[in-house]
Amino acid sequence: MAARVWLVITILCVPYVVSLHFSTDCDENSDWNFRAVGKHVKTWLNSFQIGPNETSKFDSISIFEHGQVEFVGKIDAEGFADGPFWVAGGYDLQSNFSNGYFYGDLDQNGQLSGNDIVFLYPDMKTALWGIFINGTMISAKEAVIVAQRCFDGVKRLRLSLSPNDEDFHFGRPNHMRFNFNPTQTDPYERKRVNVRETNDRGQGLFAKSRIEPGDVVAYYAGLIFDSKTHEMFSPNMTQSQVDEIHRMLIVLEGDLEMNLPRPYWELAQYRATLGHKVNHSFHQTNAEFIMSYHPRFGWIRALRATKRVSRGQEILVDYGYPIDDEQSPAWYLEAYHRYQDSCAKS
Incomplete structure (x- = not known):
């Protein structure tokens, strides 16, 4: 009926x-x-x-x-x-x-x-x-x-x-397991982006074809946890330990955060989504992080183009860490101060 x-x-x-x-x-x-x-x-x-x-x-x-x-x-x-x-x-x-x-x-x-x-x-x-x-x-x-x-x-x-x-199939990740195959690539991402070595930033995310402003570029799914009940940082951590946690950490929504632990940093272990491979820039950004629905993972993060991206061009985004937060990565704070100095001189 x-x-x-x-x-x-x-x-x-x-x-x-x-x-x-x-x-x-x-x-x-x-x-x-x-x-x-x-x-x-x-x-x-x-x-x-x-x-x-x-x-x-x-x-x-x-x-x-x-x-x-x-x-x-x-x-x-x-x-x-x-x-x-x-x-x-x-x-x-x-x-x-x-x-x-x-x-x-x-x-x-x-x-x-x-x-x-x-x-x-x-x-x-x-x-x-x-x-x-x-x-x-x-x-x-x-x-x-x-x-x-x-x-x-x-x-x-x-x-x-x-x-x-x-x-x-759908599998909502939690703080302990993905609940999906971490090496199964996404059909949409396969057409849009690939991961290549950069000249000075390790691996990066690159456009496989022209991308228009407003287009979703790639997705970012990882382990999801509540920062109130699963605190990742502690006062006795070294700066290198803090930086390691921050490497793939992103706020999802409210107190929910998303992360890929070290064993999954390499594509051989994790390629379900590729958004975590995007590099940072303060002045050459062409994308932004947004919330996005995905049928395999539910509500996760995605990258959306803010301007036209040519084929072969690297996708870059401002990571947006708080400048006044002691737990922000040291490299980011140093890069921010260099950027501010260059702006003051120009």
Whole structure:
């Protein structure tokens, strides 16, 4: 039995629009289009325009405050889901695509559950396709969106499985274990970045193709712990011990922090995500850390481009350690003072 649409869940925020009229660039049905698929999908998701207070063309729709589509789909005359729904992975004020989108038919409880659910990465081309239960990935394969079309105002997708037959599943890390395969590489990152040696900073993260401002560049998942209950620093630590802890440590949210301990610093032991390989810069930054949803790990950190990055260019970010914190790495404080001196002289 088809799902009643009013059971569709709100992901993060209470929507402010539910039943206004919307117009998009998908108002007319179209044939399958196999070119620039990701671009066309993004254009459609960005094209929703609020019009006069009339009956909604889409029957079931929620829009985040700044205009991002939270979920959209069609219902039939009896109030049941009619065709696939699009559901945002989460809310992001800066970009409509940083958290990806789910795509698929709703089950009898109005949830994204079944054997044919898709998670689309931020490029709207790379996907994980398989079994999900209420949006949680149970078992999925890497896929690519090969075609899209407009049908009843909603984008329909055609997918093709990747030759890579690896199985992906959700596993939320904690302070003791990853709960996922640390050497299984990410399909999206494989297309975007690689790790290479730099001239003076050890390994670094480099763009494999041109990256536009606002694009997600890479992800950073690691062991997650509560800093209140799992204190990593102690007063009797040496500066080198403090620096070692800081090497891969990043604040996740609130008191939650994320880290990769020494055994996982090398790619041979850990390559599930590559964001931890990004180097620091005060003045050449082209990326920033953001919160991002990932179907394998849940809410983690990601790198988002702040300016255009050319193919082969190194990704650089300001680590943003507190300058007045004694537990900040010594190298960072020294680099900061050198940077301040150079700014004063220029």
